[in-house]
Structures are given as C-alpha cells and as structure tokens.
Amino acid sequence: MKTIGIVTSGGDAPGMNAAIRAVTRIAAYNGMSVIGFERGWEGLISGLVRPLNARSVSGIINMGGTILHTTRCPHIQTSEGRAKAAACLAKHKVDGLVVIGGDGSFRAARALGEKIDTLMVGVPATIDNDVYGTDETIGFDTAVDTAIGMVDKIRDTAISHERMFIVEVMGRKRGFLASMVGLTVGAEIILVPEVPFKEQRLFDIIRANESMGKRSAIIIAAEGIGDTRKLALDIEENTGLETRLSVLGYAQRGGSPTARSRYLASEFGSKAVELLSDDKGGLITTLREGRVMSFSLEESVRTEKPLDPAILKLAEILAT
Ligand SMILES: Nc1ncnc2c1ncn2[C@@H]1O[C@H](COP(=O)(O)OP(=O)(O)OP(=O)(O)O)[C@@H](O)[C@H]1O
Numbered sequence: 162m163k164t165i166g167i168v169t170s171g172g173d174a175p176g177m178n179a180a181i182r183a184v185t186r187i188a189a190y191n192g193m194s195v196i197g198f199e200r201g202w203e204g205l206i207s208g209l210v211r212p213l214n215a216r217s218v219s220g221i222i223n224m225g226g227t228i229l230h231t232t233r234c235p236h237i238q239t240s241e242g243r244a245k246a247a248a249c250l251a252k253h254k255v256d257g258l259v260v261i262g263g264d265g266s267f268r269a270a271r272a273l274g275e276k277i278d279t280l281m282v283g284v285p286a287t288i289d290n291d292v293y294g295t296d297e298t299i300g301f302d303t304a305v306d307t308a309i310g311m312v313d314k315i316r317d318t319a320i321s322h323e324r325m326f327i328v329e330v331m332g333r334k335r336g337f338l339a340s341m342v343g344l345t346v347g348a349e350i351i352l353v354p355e356v357p358f359k360e361q362r363l364f365d366i367i368r369a370n371e372s373m374g375k376r377s378a379i380i381i382a383a384e385g386i387g388d389t390r391k392l393a394l395d396i397e398e399n400t401g402l403e404t405r406l407s408v409l410g411y412a413q414r415g416g417s418p419t420a421r422s423r424y425l426a427s428e429f430g431s432k433a434v435e436l437l438s439d440d441k442g443g444l445i446t447t448l449r450e451g452r453v454m455s456f457s458l459e460e461s462v463r464t465e466k467p468l469d470p471a472i473l474k475l476a477e478i479l480a481t
C-alpha cells in the first residue's frame with residue numbers, strides 16, 4: 162500500500178475534517194502518500210486532485226464541513242462515470258480509497274470497487290446515522306447536540322405561551338436523529354418515517370395531556386414524515402390549541418464537531434488506514450458495542466439499519 166486516496170461524499174457531517182486529518186496523518190506516519198479528491202465523486206470523474214500531507218491537514222480537527230468539498234453526484238451511478246473514476250484512480254496509482262460518507266456514498270464505492278484493483282474502505286460519516294453495521298456514524302452526536310440546543314430554546318416559548326410546537330429535524334428517509342433528539346429533549350411525541358401514525362391518535366394524546374394539565378408540548382418530527390406545516394394546522398384546528406412549526410434545517414449539518422464526533426473520526430480514520438495497510442478492502446469501519454471494528458461493505462449497503470423501537474418507547478414513557 163503506497164498511495165491512499167480520500168474522498169468525502171453525500172451530505173457534509175461534522176467530523177469529516179477530523180477523519181481526513183486522521184487518515185492523512187496515520188498514512189504519512191506509515192510512509193504512504195495521500196491524495197484528496199475534491200467535490201465527492203465528481204473529483205474522481207473530473208480529476209480534481211489535491212495532494213495531502215501532515216501539514217495540509219493542520220487546524221481542521223475542530224472544523225465542520227469538509228475541506229475537500231462534497232457533492233451528490235449522479236454521474237457516478239452510470240458505467241461511463243465509474244469508468245472515468247477508475248481511470249483517474251489508475252492514473253494516480255491509488256492503491257486504496259477511503260470513502261468518507263453515508264449509505265449512498267458506500268453504494269457508489271461498492272459499484273466502483275467491483276471492477277478495479279483499488280481497495281475500498283468506507284468511513285461512516287452522516288448525521289442520519291443510517292449506515293448498517295455501525296452503531297454510530299461520525300457527525301451524528303454533533304447534530305443531536307446542535308438540535309437539542311435549539312429545541313431547549315424553543316421549549317421556553319412553548320411553555321411561556323402555552324403552545325404546541327412541531328420541531329422538524331433532518332432525516333429524509335430515516336428517524337435516528339429524530340428519535341435521539343426526541344428522547345433527549347423530553348419530547349411529548351416523536352414522529353419518524355419508519356412508524357406510520359394516525360393524526361387522530363396525535364390529537365387524542367394532545368387532548369389527554371391537556372386534561373392532565375400539560376398546556377404545551379414538543380413534537381419532534383423527522384423531515385421524512387410528510388407535510389409538517391399541514392400537520393401543525395390540523396393540530397390547531399382539531400385541538401383548538403395554538404400550534405407552531407419550527408424547521409431546524411441545515412444548522413444541524415454544520416458546526417464544530419463534538420468530542421465524540423472527533424473521537425470517532427480519529428478512530429475510524431486510523432482503522433481505515435490499518436485495514437488498507439493489511440491489503441483489506443470491501444470493508445467499512447464500524448463501532449459496535451463500544452469497539453472499533455470493520456464490517457463488510459457489501460452487507461452494509463444491502464441491509465437497512467433497523468431503528469430501535471425501545472428508544473421511542475422509553476421516550477414515550479418518560480414524557481408522561
Ligand atoms: N444506489 C447507488 N449506486 C451508486 N451510487 C449511489 C447510489 N446512491 C447514491 N449514490 C451516490 O453516492 C453519493 C452520495 O449519496 P447520498 O446523496 O445518498 O449521500 P450519503 O452518502 O448517503 O450521505 P447523506 O445521506 O448523509 O447525505 C452521490 O454521489 C450518489 O450519486
């Protein structure tokens with residue numbers, strides 16, 4: 162293993178920079194050279210390269226986003242796009258590619274890795290925490306922290322004005338972020354794409370809470386559950402209680418990574434280089450039961466990570 166490539170892909174996640182730093186410095190420490198590809202898979206298709214060394218990753222461990230930039234690149238999903246990416250890896254003699262991103266990025270890595278000699282190792286980094294095979298992804302803890310800081314502030318207005326609040330958090334397809342935010346802010350109701358709900362049941366819970374003396378509530382809703390604006394209007398109309406919607410948006414994707422996101426990035430980055438040094442590819446780095454390990458890339462992208470219903474149940478009991 163002489164040359165390692167790094168690409169960041171999909172939505173940015175706090176800690177991606179700390180992962181770039183870890184991969185670069187561990188590789189340099191072991192005498193390997195490192196090439197960064199810019200703008201996600203676009204960088205491999207268009208040949209946008211940047212040599213990286215221990216000094217060029219100085220001062221980034223605390224920075225959100227990714228210094229390599231990122232994209233959602235449909236071109237990598239075509240055989241023509243993958244052929245260009247493969248030619249770019251061959252041209253730069255990249256023996257192993259570290260793909261820092263989410264499930265979509267790993268699907269691209271699996272498809273690209275099928276027909277070439279370059280070994281692929283995925284480093285899970287997404288605020289969605291929806292990568293199968295790892296308990297946690299880089300950036301998830303930071304996004305939870307950012308969201309709960311904002312929801313705690315919204316709670317002040319909810320209590321003072323005795324209002325209902327729907328707070329929409331990110332998660333177009335999955336509810337890991339919504340579940341953890343809901344549990345840790347003490348939300349009265351959590352809505353996730355994985356669990357279908359009936360509006361009537363929501364109205365009943367809100368009315369039951371009101372009869373117990375609760376005149377305000379926080380409903381945490383994942384982006385993927387549908388039209389939250391309409392839901393707020395429906396709640397107001399059916400319960401007679403003033404209801405507001407607050408969409409937290411992209412603030413959840415940015416900011417300085419927490420200690421936990423930096424720690425995971427450092428461990429995953431180091432593990433990725435260790436795997437490649439041992440000539441092991443087709444893997445992702447993972448955290449399972451507190452231990453940093455590796456897991457099959459193929460199995461990860463083939464399997465949907467299950468949402469733990471126990472978190473939702475616990476949140477429900479604790480919010481009574
Ligand atoms: N099924 C697939 N096959 C090949 N490539 C894919 C596939 N799905 C997504 N990709 C590619 O992977 C990249 C990132 O995917 P996506 O936008 O799903 O983000 P992600 O890595 O899952 O991160 P996040 O969900 O945190 O934004 C894009 O360039 C996209 O073209």
Ligand SMILES: O=P(O)(O)OC[C@H]1O[C@](O)(CO)[C@@H](O)[C@@H]1O
Pocket residue numbers: 171172173287288289331332333334384414
């Ligand atoms: O608007 P964009 O950049 O496509 O990102 C939105 C998506 O990215 C994510 O935040 C993950 O990065 C999802 O939860 C969300 O659906």
Ligand SMILES: [Mg+2]
Pocket residue numbers: 171263264265287289291
């Ligand atoms: Mg994803």
